[in-house]
Amino acid sequence: MARxxxxxxxxxxxxxxxxxxxxTILAATARVLAKDGYDRASTNKVAEAAGVSIGSLxxxxxxxxxxxxxxxxxxxxxxxxxxxxxxxxxxxGGTVREATRQIIAASYAAHRVNPRLHRVLLEQVPRxxxxxxxxxxxxxxxxxxxxxxxxxxxxxxxxxxxxxxxVAVLAVRGTTLYxxxxxxxxxxxxxxIDEVTDMIVRYLAP
Amino acid sequence: MARxxxxxxxxxxxxxxxxxxxxTILAATARVLAKDGYDRASTNKVAEAAGVSIGSLxxxxxxxxxxxxxxxxxxxxxxxxxxxxxxxxxxxGGTVREATRQIIAASYAAHRVNPRLHRVLLEQVPRxxxxxxxxxxxxxxxxxxxxxxxxxxxxxxxxxxxxxxxVAVLAVRGTTLYxxxxxxxxxxxxxxIDEVTDMIVRYLAP
DNA sequence: ACAGAACACGAGCGGTCGCTCACATTCTGG
DNA sequence: CCAGAATGTGAGCGACCGCTCGTGTTCTGT
Numbered sequence: 001m002a003r004x005x006x007x008x009x010x011x012x013x014x015x016x017x018x019x020x021x022x023x024t025i026l027a028a029t030a031r032v033l034a035k036d037g038y039d040r041a042s043t044n045k046v047a048e049a050a051g052v053s054i055g056s057l058x059x060x061x062x063x064x065x066x067x068x069x070x071x072x073x074x075x076x077x078x079x080x081x082x083x084x085x086x087x088x089x090x091x092x093g094g095t096v097r098e099a100t101r102q103i104i105a106a107s108y109a110a111h112r113v114n115p116r117l118h119r120v121l122l123e124q125v126p127r128x129x130x131x132x133x134x135x136x137x138x139x140x141x142x143x144x145x146x147x148x149x150x151x152x153x154x155x156x157x158x159x160x161x162x163x164x165x166x167v168a169v170l171a172v173r174g175t176t177l178y179x180x181x182x183x184x185x186x187x188x189x190x191x192x193i194d195e196v197t198d199m200i201v202r203y204l205a206p
Numbered sequence: 207m208a209r210x211x212x213x214x215x216x217x218x219x220x221x222x223x224x225x226x227x228x229x230t231i232l233a234a235t236a237r238v239l240a241k242d243g244y245d246r247a248s249t250n251k252v253a254e255a256a257g258v259s260i261g262s263l264x265x266x267x268x269x270x271x272x273x274x275x276x277x278x279x280x281x282x283x284x285x286x287x288x289x290x291x292x293x294x295x296x297x298x299g300g301t302v303r304e305a306t307r308q309i310i311a312a313s314y315a316a317h318r319v320n321p322r323l324h325r326v327l328l329e330q331v332p333r334x335x336x337x338x339x340x341x342x343x344x345x346x347x348x349x350x351x352x353x354x355x356x357x358x359x360x361x362x363x364x365x366x367x368x369x370x371x372x373v374a375v376l377a378v379r380g381t382t383l384y385x386x387x388x389x390x391x392x393x394x395x396x397x398x399i400d401e402v403t404d405m406i407v408r409y410l411a412p
Numbered sequence: 413a414c415a416g417a418a419c420a421c422g423a424g425c426g427g428t429c430g431c432t433c434a435c436a437t438t439c440t441g442g
Numbered sequence: 443c444c445a446g447a448a449t450g451t452g453a454g455c456g457a458c459c460g461c462t463c464g465t466g467t468t469c470t471g472t
Contacts, residue, residue: 043459064459250431258450
């Protein structure tokens with residue numbers, strides 16, 4: 001009867017030296033993952049790429065899964081931070097079009113944090129236990145949009161706001177997903193973001 | 207110097223008995239893939255699940271990758287068939303809304319072929335060489351939509367039809383992707399398809 | 413200065429993996 | 443009916459995997 005592997009950190013590093021080791025290991029994890037994919041990315045390879053012994057790696061990450069989870073966690077929390085900041089900076093006075101554009105731009109900005117890593121995580125990493133942080137991002141986005149819609153309900157024509165929020169979020173997500181997977185430079189194209197904004201605004205307009 | 211592994215079939219089965227073996231192996235591949243994911247899905251497990259010896263498996267599929275590739279190929283060609291049939295059945299006389307709705311419904315129908323398998327392929331299988339069949343599906347969809355848009359150009363307001371086609375396809379894809387990954391039953395909801403259609407029609411309307 | 417904690421090391425264990433090959437069985441054409 | 447092609451078998455090889463553990467090194471508090 002095999003127990004489920006640990007996913008939490010084994011030991012918290014206290015000295016600066018150890019912090020650096022952990023950073024180095026995580027960075028190497030991202031590199032090896034990008035190069036080899038999840039299953040060919042052995043912990044030994046990661047340790048070697050980090051210039052660290054395999055024993056040191058297991059001192060801080062109790063399993064391969066925990067290692068990758070930590071990387072995902074860190075990346076998603078950074079993306080979420082970008083989204084949250086942009087959400088908090090939403091002016092209450094603007095037009096619906098301006099606000100919509102800002103929310104969409106925020107999502108694009110979040111995906112600009114590290115598109116190459118994000119792509120690798122999407123393409124190469126099978127769904128592990130702690131993919132919860134990815135769901136979290138989606139949930140926050142949806143919540144943000146729902147709040148926005150009910151705030152401007154009078155200026156919109158939707159009866160079913162929940163459904164509209166879901167469809168709008170999924171549509172935008174379709175475009176960001178494409179950018180991340182196939183065309184990262186598109187994440188910077190204002191014209192593209194304008195086009196997507198236009199679609200959503202028309203969808204929500206009375 | 208290791209050669210790249212073969213991805214094509216090793217031998218074409220001629221007897222009915224062998225055809226059945228191949229079918230059994232592919233079906234078992236889908237099952238094991240769904241249960242264990244790509245890297246934990248060993249060829250030995252697949253052979254055992256198929257009730258076939260490991261040697262027989264390697265008689266028809268020269269590598270693990272070729273095995274999974276064949277499964278993907280088959281699945282995508284079925285999905286593509288559904289899309290193509292629906293595309294061919296498009297009446298030329300209808301309204302833009304009706305035609306749009308039919309194209310979107312066709313995409314949903316294609317994703318209804320085997321959502322569970324499709325999900326597993328999306329979630330578990332790292333991007334292998336022969337993911338080309340998936341790109342093929344996307345390209346065909348885009349081509350279909352572009353043809354549709356230029357045919358009805360006079361009834362639409364878009365200046366940049368290529369860009370509009372791309373954005374529309376990506377938006378719809380965002381919704382189908384969500385259905386496949388999180389909520390397969392939504393693929394059957396006419397109301398949901400109506401909502402998505404509404405978004406696209408508004409986006410394309412003058 | 414020095415004891416003990418924190419950190420880093422890497423050979424190697426037990427196991428699984430993808431895959432081969434020598435052989436047995438079944439089918440097909442003449 | 444039978445020769446040989448097609449099909450099916452499974453023990454086992456070499457490689458690599460995730461991970462442990464006994465040991466050496468560096469840091470910290472006193």
